[in-house]
Amino acid sequence: MDTGLETLSDQNAGTRRTTLSRDRVLRAAIAYADANGIESLSMRGLANELEVVPMALYKHVANKEDLLDGMVEIVVSEIDQAAATGEWKHDVRLRILAARACLLRHSWSRAVLESRSAMTPAMLSYLDALTGLFLAGGLSVDLTHQMMHALGNRMWGFSQELFAATPPKDTETLRAQKAALPAHYPNLAEIAKAAMHSDPASGRAPGCDDQAEFEFALDLLLDGVDRLRTRQPTR
């Protein structure tokens, strides 16, 4: 479904324009949110924009939550994944600035991203690549883990853990995709496995000590500025 094949439409009378598709709906929603702000994006308004009746949208998105999920998925997938140069710090820096630039292009995206509970493939892919850069740069698995949490904030404003608060929901497919996770996101799988050892808590994102991770990042900043304190001001 929702491949962009666009089978025979636009007969010259122009009665029905190009038909809908999940992708067309999502992109129209993004354009609408860009133009009018996310708070004024409604199913009815979007349908109106697409010159279609509101309920037509529900043939392509499950509900408004799904619409928002799809919107951020597209935005995140547009993050420029620059090629690695081998200079890990430089590479990480580039990736994160690319993410920031991408989210800034759609000012609503940060807020929506934070309101989502589950990770999408594009997010996982981005995070996995970033994790890989740290590991390749020689950071230990634990340090990489801590750093990912510390940066989560910076990248798109998260403060809570990335995998938090996913309700049980459909256990069947969930278990399946959980099993498939290591294959697609090997780096994430590695730090998750390591974290699991120290504290096999329930649910996803097990073994993450939020408080410790928060303090780690805080101390990194405080110690860093303390070191700068003795020199002249930066700007």
Place this chain on the structure above:
Amino acid sequence: MDTGLETLSDQNAGTRRTTLSRDRVLRAAIAYADANGIESLSMRGLANELEVVPMALYKHVANKEDLLDGMVEIVVSEIDQAAATGEWKHDVRLRILAARACLLRHSWSRAVLESRSAMTPAMLSYLDALTGLFLAGGLSVDLTHQMMHALGNRMWGFSQELFAATPPKDTETLRAQKAALPAHYPNLAEIAKAAMHSDPASGRAPGCDDQAEFEFALDLLLDGVDRLRTRQPTR
């Protein structure tokens, strides 16, 4: 208005319980959000909780936005402002962890806080005190400024500038409270003044270079972890 004086009520018949007040409404809303989640807090449900008709709330809060403003104001004002010991890094650490602890007590508060556009007195007061700690600790005005932005994120998940996007609105009172700002929040006023010099842009929070501030914090983290990289893992 809304002082807690509670003039003669509760006549033994118990017809009208204690009457409403802005404070009672706000605290009931906080309790409701704590118990049921912020997304299910509605004016109607809250009114029902207070055994009152929905429109009665509007005698005490202007609208739902105002209700949310009032809720975060209370939460933020409950942040434990520990006495300064003179050890600036320790003091800053404690204040920030106190803020985190307070916001974590009300899981909805972070999201609501981020959705607000304007600063409230309690927020300004907290930020002013923190700024004061940095300055007293010997950080330059510029470094303090950068650090406040870097920490904004850590404290309650902000990624955007703190003062951003306040619409023009009521110029009369706005100008007045803007003029009164230095008296109440001297430390904030100092870094704002310094920032104004380098780039007198329009609106509030002038002279803040978002991109530079983001990169400052990012580099602090990356350089910090790079330094840790050469030693053994932390946990």
Place this chain on the structure above:
DNA sequence: AGAAGGGGTGTACGCCGTACACCTAGGCAC
């Protein structure tokens, strides 16, 4: 030709925030 089903439609329900007119009870001036 006839079945199947993907995709747009129309109607309707229950929730939301809140404008506006109203009523009522206490405090005050006289």
Place this chain on the structure above:
DNA sequence: GTGCCTAGGTGTACGGCGTACACCCCTTCT
């Protein structure tokens, strides 16, 4: 005491929202 004023609770109503459900039409496959 009488009459007014006002703060605060009430009732009704409106427009907007997300979306369930029954429909129907048009394409495609057999």
